[in-house]
Amino acid sequence: xxxxxxxxxxxxxxxxxxxxxxxxxxxxxxxxxxxxxxxxxxxxxxxxxxxxxxxxxxxxxxxxxxxxxxxxxxxxxxxxxxxxxxxxxxxxxxxxxxxxxxxxxxxxxxxxxxxxxxxxxxxxxxxxxxxxxxxxxxxxxxxxxxxxxxxxxxxxxxxxxxxxxxxxxxxxxxxxxxxxxxxxxxxxxxxxxxxxxxxxxxxxxxxxxxxxxxxxxxxxxxxxxxxxxxxxxxxxxxxxxxxxxxxxxxxxxxxxxxxxxxxxxxxxxxxxxxxxxxxxxxxxxxxxxxxxxxxxxxxxxxxxxxxxxxxxxxxxxxxxxxxxxxxxxxxxxxxxxxxxxxxxxxxxx
Amino acid sequence: xxxxxxxxxxxxxxxxxxxxxxxxxxxxxxxxxxxxxxxxxxxxxxxxxxxxxxxxxxxxxxxxxxxxxxxxxxxxxxxxxxxxxxxxxxxxxxxxxxxxxxxxxxxxxxxxxxxxx
Numbered sequence: 001x002x003x004x005x006x007x008x009x010x011x012x013x014x015x016x017x018x019x020x021x022x023x024x025x026x027x028x029x030x031x032x033x034x035x036x037x038x039x040x041x042x043x044x045x046x047x048x049x050x051x052x053x054x055x056x057x058x059x060x061x062x063x064x065x066x067x068x069x070x071x072x073x074x075x076x077x078x079x080x081x082x083x084x085x086x087x088x089x090x091x092x093x094x095x096x097x098x099x100x101x102x103x104x105x106x107x108x109x110x111x112x113x114x115x116x117x118x119x120x121x122x123x124x125x126x127x128x129x130x131x132x133x134x135x136x137x138x139x140x141x142x143x144x145x146x147x148x149x150x151x152x153x154x155x156x157x158x159x160x161x162x163x164x165x166x167x168x169x170x171x172x173x174x175x176x177x178x179x180x181x182x183x184x185x186x187x188x189x190x191x192x193x194x195x196x197x198x199x200x201x202x203x204x205x206x207x208x209x210x211x212x213x214x215x216x217x218x219x220x221x222x223x224x225x226x227x228x229x230x231x232x233x234x235x236x237x238x239x240x241x242x243x244x245x246x247x248x249x250x251x252x253x254x255x256x257x258x259x260x261x262x263x264x265x266x267x268x269x270x271x272x273x274x275x276x277x278x279x280x281x282x283x284x285x286x287x288x289x290x291x292x293x294x295x296x297x298x299x300x301x302x303x304x305x306x307x308x309x310x311x312x313x314x315x316x317x318x319x320x321x322x323x324x325x326x327x328x329x330x331x332x333x334x335x336x337x338x339x340x341x342x343x344x345x346x347x348x349x
Numbered sequence: 350x351x352x353x354x355x356x357x358x359x360x361x362x363x364x365x366x367x368x369x370x371x372x373x374x375x376x377x378x379x380x381x382x383x384x385x386x387x388x389x390x391x392x393x394x395x396x397x398x399x400x401x402x403x404x405x406x407x408x409x410x411x412x413x414x415x416x417x418x419x420x421x422x423x424x425x426x427x428x429x430x431x432x433x434x435x436x437x438x439x440x441x442x443x444x445x446x447x448x449x450x451x452x453x454x455x456x457x458x459x460x461x462x463x464x465x466x
Contacts, residue, residue, distance in 0.1 A: 156441050156454065197442045197450040249446040264446050267389070268420070268428040269382055294447045317447045324448055326430065 007055065009118040010065055015047045017072035023047055026064055027054060035059040066116050070129075073178050074142065074192070076311075076329040079202055081191040082225035082321045082338075090221055094183050096141040100130055102216035120148040120176065125208055133331070139185035145212055147177030147205070179209050184338060189222060195324065224321040229348035230341050231292035231315050235282055238273050244340075246271040249296035250282055251317075255289035262294070271298075292316065299337055307333035315341075353464055358408050365408065368401035372409075376464070384418065384432065385462040406462055415462040422457040429456075432463065 014023060020043045027050060030036045035057035040046035054060045085091040100108035116129040129144035150172055157169040182190040193205040210219045238247060249264045250272060263278050265271065272278050286292070294317040301310045311333050314324040323341075325334065355373045359366040371394045376385070387406055391399050409415040418432040423445040430446075433439050436458050442450040 154441070195444075195448075197444070251447065262425070262447070264425060264427045266427050267382070267386065268430050269384070296446060314446075314448060 006118040007052070007062070010062075010069065011047050011052055013069050013073075013118065014051065014065060015043065018068050020046060022068060022072075023051060026060070026068060027051065029064075030054065030060050033059045069118075070116075071330070072328065074144070074180060075331045075334045076325045076327055077195055078325055079193045079195065079206075080323045080325065081193070081206055081319065082227075082323070082341075083189040083191065083219075083222035084187055084225045085189070086221055086223055090217075091187060094189075094217070095139070096130065096132055096183075099141065099143065099183075099213075099216045103127070103130075116144070117146075120146055122148055123150060124148065125177070125179070125212065127212065133182070137185060137335075139183075141183050143181045143213070145177075145179040145209060147179065147208070149175045149177065151175050177205060179205050181209055181213055184335070188225060188338065188342075189217075190338070199318070224319070225345075226320040227316045227323070227341060227345070228291050228320055230344035231295045232286055233344045233348045234295065234297060234315075235292065236286060238279070242273070243300065245300060246273055246298045247295055248272060248298060248312075249294065249314075250292065251294035252282055252285040253291050253293050254285055257291075260293065261285070299333075299340065306330075306336040309333060311337060313337055353414055355405075355409070355414075358405075358412055358414075362408060365401055365405050368397045368405035369408070371397045372402065372405050383464050384420075385415065385464065386428075386459065387462070388459070409462065413465060415464050418461050418463045420459050420461055421453055422459060424451050424456070428459070432461070 023043070023046050024038055027036055027038045027046075031038065033054075036054050036059045037050045040050050051065065055062055055065060085094065097108075100112055104111040111127075112130050115127075115131070117126065118128070120126075125145050125147040127143065128146045129142070131142060132138060133140035133142055151174075152170050153173055155169045155171055158166050159169070160166045178194050180192045182192060184190055191206055191209045193202055193209065196202055196205075234241075234245065235247065235250065238245070248268075248270055249262070251260065251262045253260050261281075263272055263282060265275075272282075292315075295315045296312065297315060298310055298312045299307050301307055308330065311329050312326045314326070316322060317324065323337070325337075353373070353376050355369045355376075359369045362369070372390065375390050375394055385406070387403065390406075391402055394402060397405075406415070410417060416434075418434060419436050419439065420432050421429045421439060421443055423429045423443075425445060427446060429443045431443065439453050439458065441453060443453050443456075444450050
């Protein structure tokens with residue numbers, strides 16, 4: 001496999017993105033195989049020595065290492081922009097094969113066969129992966145893009161040179177960017193962009209994904225999948241769904257969009273639903289024709305099904321089709337949230 | 350029922366038994382909260398002086414039942430997500446509850462106690 005050439009980069013990513021436990025779990029699955037050693041003094045040894053030795057001796061498949069990286073960087077800690085194809089005919093054409101052929105022509109099998117590509121292209125973006133998401137959802141695919149940019153960051157240090165004259169320290173840093181487009185059959189295209197303190201960067205990266213998709217599909221073929229009605233239902237039906245979710249922060253606009261009010265629990269572990277006065281206020285706005293502008297929802301963990309871990313998201317803080325997923329999570333848990341939004345949105349229509 | 354048991358500390362420090370008992374009641378009543386904000390406890394617990402309560406929390410730290418963490422207050426006056434072992438580890442910018450980043454150099458930093466048990 002061509003990607004063996006990028007083993008150093010792959011191991012470096014594993015070391016940065018994955019926990020010691022995740023790497024040890026992978027090695028444990030091959031316990032008893034020759035050249036597989038689990039115990040290590042530290043994470044560096046576990047990855048650089050144990051994992052490398054196992055891969056180089058074919059004791060485990062390099063794809064298992066890629067799966068670790070995929071799991072760590074593709075789900076969560078990102079903005080998701082939901083887009084819906086403007087008609088069902090378009091939706092039906094959005095197969096992995098169709099998209100690959102539009103992007104890379106008749107020889108797309110060769111290009112896709114060489115994925116994933118790990119190495120970054122300095123100050124540029126490149127396609128790094130295109131694959132089916134899972135056997136459970138065979139019509140879903142994910143296209144991944146890596147980018148690299150050198151940014152200048154103020155360290156906060158200042159030094160006075162003379163009265164009224166001072167130096168501010170800036171450092172250059174390499175920013176690794178992970179973007180993706182996920183087709184969530186049968187009706188949603190998710191453009192996923194990593195979180196960043198700069199909203200300008202988020203918007204630029206969102207545009208970048210569309211630009212790189214453009215040989216296959218363009219933005220004008222899609223409409224924003226708005227979450228306003230779903231949010232309204234999530235709030236109004238919180239009592240009967242108290243075992244499924246809680247909400248902590250809510251922004252509301254009155255009917256005429258003359259008044260904006262934000263409700264936030266003081267504690268970061270708070271639940272607005274515990275305050276009857278707050279619930280009555282928010283519901284009052286909504287029942288009088290108002291709308292939501294930002295809703296932070298915690299989906300509660302379910303011991304028997306997804307989500308396996310609690311997952312906090314912020315709905316529509318900026319764009320009406322945007323969700324921010326705070327922490328890292330599993331692909332299944334993130335799909336659970338999308339499916340919940342589908343259900344709330346459908347019931348509202 | 351909270352797994353935190355301050356009973357042994359009460360026996361070791363009888364002068365602070367009342368503060369420790371009040372703290373135990375507060376922890377049991379707020380089983381979901383794994384991070385204790387001393388300001389919030391002081392507001393809720395009226396029958397003990399702030400100084401005694403602070404000492405009771407320090408006893409918890411020394412006994413290894415809690416560790417000190419730091420949280421940042423957003424410009425809206427609520428706690429930002431994330432906690433830090435050391436105030437020097439707080440990033441220059443943090444997101445508020447609606448993902449607007451603010452400068453932490455101007456922000457209030459609140460010491461808190463994360464329950465260990």
